[in-house]
Amino acid sequence: MYTETFLGDRIIRETEKSSNDSMFCKEHDSPLRNKQAKFGAIMELVNKLRKLIPLSSDIPEEKINDLFQELFERYPDGEDPWGLNLEKTQKVVETLYPLYKDYFKVRLFGKENVKNKPYIVVSNHSGQIALDGLLIGLAFGLDIYPPRILRGMIERFVTNLPFVGTWTAEAGAVLGDRQNCLQLLKRGESVLVFPEGVNGVAKSTPDYYKLQKFTKGFYRMALSAQVEILPVAVIGAEETYPYVYQAKGVAKKLGLPALPLSPSMLLGPLGFLPLPSPIDIHIGKPITPPSDLHGEEQDRDIREHIYQVENQIKDMIEEGRKNRRPFWAVKKET
Amino acid sequence: MKSPKPKSILIIGMAGGLAKITAHLLAKKYPTIPILGVDPRPIKDDFHLDNLELYQLPYTRGNFEKLFRDKKFDIVLHLGRMSHVSTNPGYNIRKRLNLNIMGTNRILDLSLKFKIKKVIVLSTFHVYGALPDNPTFLKEDSPLRGSFNYPELRDVVEMDQMTTNWMWKHQNKIDVVVLRPCNIIGPQIKNVITKYLTTSAIPTPMDFNPMFQFIHEYDMANLITESIEKVPTGTFNVANNDVLSIREAKSIATHSTQYSLPLFLVSPLAKALNKTVLNLPEYILDYIKFPCVINGNQILKHFSKNPIRYSSREACELLTLD
Numbered sequence: 001m002y003t004e005t006f007l008g009d010r011i012i013r014e015t016e017k018s019s020n021d022s023m024f025c026k027e028h029d030s031p032l033r034n035k036q037a038k039f040g041a042i043m044e045l046v047n048k049l050r051k052l053i054p055l056s057s058d059i060p061e062e063k064i065n066d067l068f069q070e071l072f073e074r075y076p077d078g079e080d081p082w083g084l085n086l087e088k089t090q091k092v093v094e095t096l097y098p099l100y101k102d103y104f105k106v107r108l109f110g111k112e113n114v115k116n117k118p119y120i121v122v123s124n125h126s127g128q129i130a131l132d133g134l135l136i137g138l139a140f141g142l143d144i145y146p147p148r149i150l151r152g153m154i155e156r157f158v159t160n161l162p163f164v165g166t167w168t169a170e171a172g173a174v175l176g177d178r179q180n181c182l183q184l185l186k187r188g189e190s191v192l193v194f195p196e197g198v199n200g201v202a203k204s205t206p207d208y209y210k211l212q213k214f215t216k217g218f219y220r221m222a223l224s225a226q227v228e229i230l231p232v233a234v235i236g237a238e239e240t241y242p243y244v245y246q247a248k249g250v251a252k253k254l255g256l257p258a259l260p261l262s263p264s265m266l267l268g269p270l271g272f273l274p275l276p277s278p279i280d281i282h283i284g285k286p287i288t289p290p291s292d293l294h295g296e297e298q299d300r301d302i303r304e305h306i307y308q309v310e311n312q313i314k315d316m317i318e319e320g321r322k323n324r325r326p327f328w329a330v331k332k333e334t
Numbered sequence: 335m336k337s338p339k340p341k342s343i344l345i346i347g348m349a350g351g352l353a354k355i356t357a358h359l360l361a362k363k364y365p366t367i368p369i370l371g372v373d374p375r376p377i378k379d380d381f382h383l384d385n386l387e388l389y390q391l392p393y394t395r396g397n398f399e400k401l402f403r404d405k406k407f408d409i410v411l412h413l414g415r416m417s418h419v420s421t422n423p424g425y426n427i428r429k430r431l432n433l434n435i436m437g438t439n440r441i442l443d444l445s446l447k448f449k450i451k452k453v454i455v456l457s458t459f460h461v462y463g464a465l466p467d468n469p470t471f472l473k474e475d476s477p478l479r480g481s482f483n484y485p486e487l488r489d490v491v492e493m494d495q496m497t498t499n500w501m502w503k504h505q506n507k508i509d510v511v512v513l514r515p516c517n518i519i520g521p522q523i524k525n526v527i528t529k530y531l532t533t534s535a536i537p538t539p540m541d542f543n544p545m546f547q548f549i550h551e552y553d554m555a556n557l558i559t560e561s562i563e564k565v566p567t568g569t570f571n572v573a574n575n576d577v578l579s580i581r582e583a584k585s586i587a588t589h590s591t592q593y594s595l596p597l598f599l600v601s602p603l604a605k606a607l608n609k610t611v612l613n614l615p616e617y618i619l620d621y622i623k624f625p626c627v628i629n630g631n632q633i634l635k636h637f638s639k640n641p642i643r644y645s646s647r648e649a650c651e652l653l654t655l656d
Binding site for chain 1: 343466467468469470471501540541542543545575576577578581582596597598624627
């Protein structure tokens with residue numbers, strides 16, 4: 001459970017405690033003691049930061065083991081032709097669990113809308129480095145029963161990247177290609193798509209939460225496979241960077257998909273770390289594609305249906321933003 | 335639709351390991367019909383079959399046509415594509431183009447001229463190319479992009495395209511089956527991937543780990559044998575539907591601890607080793623980097639029982655046996 005406790009209160013408490021400690025140190029002044037005090041102060045600062053961004057060391061190994069036991073029944077070889085590696089995925093989930101639960105303090109709403117069948121999960125895209133995909137994937141694996149590996153459709157350039165391409169594939173992501181999508185749906189898997197594409201993440205701060213135009217491919221897939229669309233809205237991922245300006249012109253000249261510039265990046269590599277903005281994932285009611293349309297319909301015949309999905313996600317974003325937690329909300333210790 | 339029983343069979347590329355296994359299976363299945371084996375390379379006669387005759391001939395010479403004229407066979411198995419491992423890929427590209435493209439063209443023309451009933455041509459899944467944007471389970475109608483990044487694969491792609499075009503042009507006169515198998519591995523096969531898997535000195539990539547399909551040499555030979563009567567004109571992928579990652583496959587095949595290196599380090603090493611001892615073509619680097627997983631369901635529709643006995647994993651395990 002989370003409360004809207006402000007970090008400010010904690011900072012005051014910790015500062016008071018810290019100043020008491022330093023007063024105590026001053027009484028025993030020697031070079032060794034000074035060194036120890038300095039080290040102690042550093043550790044104290046680290047501990048303070050750790051408390052401010054509480055990362056639990058309590059990984060529910062038993063729960064994760066149980067969930068993966070079920071997944072191993074589904075994928076007996078532990079691998080699949082798209083490069084999924086369940087053993088490695090389990091390790092990734094165990095590593096990322098504190099990030100999911102404690103750093104981003106993810107809340108999941110609407111899980112009752114998810115049934116045990118394949119879906120095309122359609123979400124808004126936000127947060128510069130596409131953390132939303134990772135967190136939605138973790139939510140579907142950890143907090144929705146039965147657990148499933150959500151097959152995220154990724155951009156072509158990702159599969160070309162050393163290490164990153166392999167890690168994403170091992171965790172279940174696949175190249176965003178219609179053939180892959182249809183094959184996976186046919187096998188009873190659920191796929192995750194971001195129809196805004198790179199435009200969804202490559203937004204400057206004034207455009208946060210403005211839904212970009214959806215591409216049509218996902219709807220054609222839903223029609224071809226006659227699979228329901230599950231709309232998802234992610235709130236909070238936009239604020240993981242304090243202020244962002246997208247240098248689109250420079251990105252184009254450099255041949256990059258996007259070039260986000262943020263003041264935090266002046267801090268060097270540390271500045272690329274996303275801030276612990278609390279994230280809410282809202283799952284809406286499934287949308288059934290009309291059975292009288294097929295995957296090769298003309299654009300004009302499916303446009304209205306795509307608007308319907310877009311509007312539903314827009315409404316979910318608006319509603320979600322009203323009920324969101326403040327940026328510095330922390331997890332209540334119970 | 336089942337084809338009639340063959341009366342006589344010509345195997346082209348008889349010096350190769352796959353051709354020898356195929357000859358054994360054919361001799362067992364059709365003990366009374368004559369089988370002819372031909373290859374421009376010396377054929378090591380380390381096997382004896384009563385109904386097999388061997389000829390060492392280049393495919394582009396007059397004697398080769400004489401063979402067609404005199405021997406009256408009705409089935410031709412073209413298993414004689416020159417691979418990249420036996421020669422230095424840069425140096426012998428002209429020889430390879432000549433044999434694979436001109437040689438195949440001549441075989442097809444002679445087959446038509448001498449009213450051969452069926453020609454089975456062994457191509458390869460390399461024609462699709464290993465590329466980062468390859469979807470999983472490439473079908474037979476996927477574009478052939480093998481030579482996009484590596485001109486050394488030009489002969490492989492051109493041979494396949496030429497045969498396929500020729501096949502449709504003459505489909506009313508002659509049956510042509512083009513097989514595009516995944517990685518054929520086995521103790522008799524001396525191709526690039528078998529060499530890569532069994533040489534423990536060659537590292538695996540640390541930064542990439544694509545999925546691979548393997549077919550055992552016996553299964554491939556069996557499928558070629560069975561295709562004579564059961565598979566109609568067309569182009570077919572041949573593969574298991576089970577897959578293995580390259581790291582897993584190599585650890586099974588070498589039966590030893592593997593070491594991995596980032597590919598940007600492996601790449602110059604491979605190039606240097608290629609020029610000295612290993613003789614591996616450069617394109618293999620893309621195949622251990624990006625996926626090229628094919629859909630082999632189409633050909634299986636023509637068999638009542640799956641002719642592929644071993645899974646990819648079992649095929650790798652069998653490599654470790656002497």
